[in-house]
Amino acid sequence: MLDLGRTFLQSVERAPGAIALVDGDLRLTYADWALRIGAAQQGLAALGLHRGDHLLSILQNRSEAATLHWACQFAGIVMTPLNWRAKPEEIDHVLKDSGARVLVYEAVSEAAVAASAIAAVTLRVGVGTGDRRYEHLLAGAAEPVPQGQAEDWSLMLYTSGTTGAPKGVPRRQRAERIAALAHVAQNRYGYGERTLGVMPLYHTMGVRSLLALALLDGRFVCMPRFDAAAALRAIAAERISHLYLVPTLYHDLLAHADFAGTDVGSVRKLGFAGAPMHDALLLRLRAAFRPELFVNHYGSSEIYTVAINQDAVGKPGSAGRAGINTRLRVVALDGKSVERRAAPMEEGQIIAELLSDEAFEGYHQRPDANAKSLREGWYFTGDTGYVDADGDLFVTGRVDDMIISGGENISPVDIESVLSLHPAVDEVAVAGLADERWGQKVVAFVKTRSPVEPAALDAHCRSSDLVNFKRPRDYVFVREIPKSPVGKVLRRKLVAGDYEPIGEQEHDAD
Helix, strand or coil, X not given: CCCHHHHHHHHHHHCCCCEEEEECCEEEEHHHXXXXXXXXXXXXXXXXXXXXXXXXXXXXXXXXXXXXXXXXXXXXXXXXXXXXXXXXXXXXXXXXXXXXXXXXXXXXXXXXXXXXXXXXXXXXXXXXXXCCEHHHHCCCCCCCCCCCCCCCEEEEEECCCCCCCCCEEEXXXXXXXXXXXHHHHHHCCCCCCEEEECCCCCCHHHHHHHHHHHHCCCEEEXXXXXXXXXXXXXXXXXXXXXXXXXXXXXXXXXXXXXXXXXXXXXXCEEEECXXXXXXXXXXXXXXXXXXXXXXXXXXXXXXXXXXXXXXXXCCCCEEEEECCCCCEXXXXXXXXCCCCECCCCCCEEEEEEXXXXXXXXXXXXXXXXXXXXXXXXXXEEXXXXXXXXXXXXXXXXXXXHCEEECCEEECHHHHHHHHHCCCCEEEEEEEEEEECCCEEEEEEEEEECCCCCXXXXXXXXXXXXXXXXXXXXXXXXXXXXXXXXXXXXXXXXXXXXXXXXXXXXXXXXX
16 A cells, blocks of 8 residues: 555656645745655654654644645654644643654744743754754755655644543554545545645644645645635635635635635535534525535544535535445444444434544553543544434534433534524524523524524524424623634533623624
């Protein structure tokens, strides 16, 4: 089986003159980029890194981050990327957990790196900053040499750590390559595709785009951090052919004043993952882009594509069927047995078989996490969902997000989809707050685009097919819905009161 270094060389040999990477004014062909990757590979060796060692990268989506990712694949070094917003204690944890011998950072992450006790005794390389500079140690031109093998570890992603210390998810080169091939097939990508490289390279979606484009002699247009106006300019200027984003970023693109005047006609395919997309946004995106393909991906760092729905608008909310490399089931919520399957329309926990070619093999040095999530050859995702009468999967939330009100199990997603269709609602998130009588009560947190009264939202829910016990009992108007850096709604912050409410007078004046 081909390793990832040789996979990259396929595109260099097929299309050496094709533009591979764009980062501001920098434009590199595959032949040019290969020489930069080779120089970085040599630089990593000069720093003392060997096959199997970890490199910690704390970078935004810039050319150096993408180049380092590929250099690690050629060298057999384990790319270990971390959110550039990471705090010093997170850097300490990942350095200790991974044993990374070199840390590469930039100005935006410099303060956190400087405050990290373990980083202080780690070899550090700064991009445009610091005493040891990337430009002096890892830049230049040299032919890359494939030294990694398909069985080598490719990278180790860290989970978000919402319920404790982040867990390392190591993945082999063969699994990464197979996942990228599946991504190409499931999105019907063709040669020469062009994508907006805005999903971070410490996240599954960013890595998937980076690898998939290299399989197709495609163009990866770097975007260090999301800015709707800059994204729209890049879409028009680079003739972006597909977008693969979280719903939040699609929302922000449509909401920007420049969208109406931007030529987005080159975008033929849309894909989303990372969070559910509510019905209203699906419909707005279909009207705005008129895509030939609109794909809902459901997966995780552990198993990239659990399910895929290539007609996201045709069946809103559905994650579709198992991906090319996956088997899935919905089992009882208690998760005690892989054989206790939920009936059609019965909510349960989603599990995926670990024999998947693109699955991970267990968490890094976390036997406790393995014991909780890996059982009887299946990965327990911690996500809730159900399979409808047609056999299509619907993801309804997290086991931890389940609202239990008056003895009823209530998932937030269905309620959010109904409320999203109200014309005054811009964004909405639903959570369960403590209630003396009901145990928990359903509360909707709403960001509006125009004034609306709670009674009007309640009437909207009553007129829908939402069952009565799922109706929100309270509505809270907020300035923003709290989200993670990759756009996932942070319900725990809503439950904890960590949001900025809007008073009635201010809301009425909007």
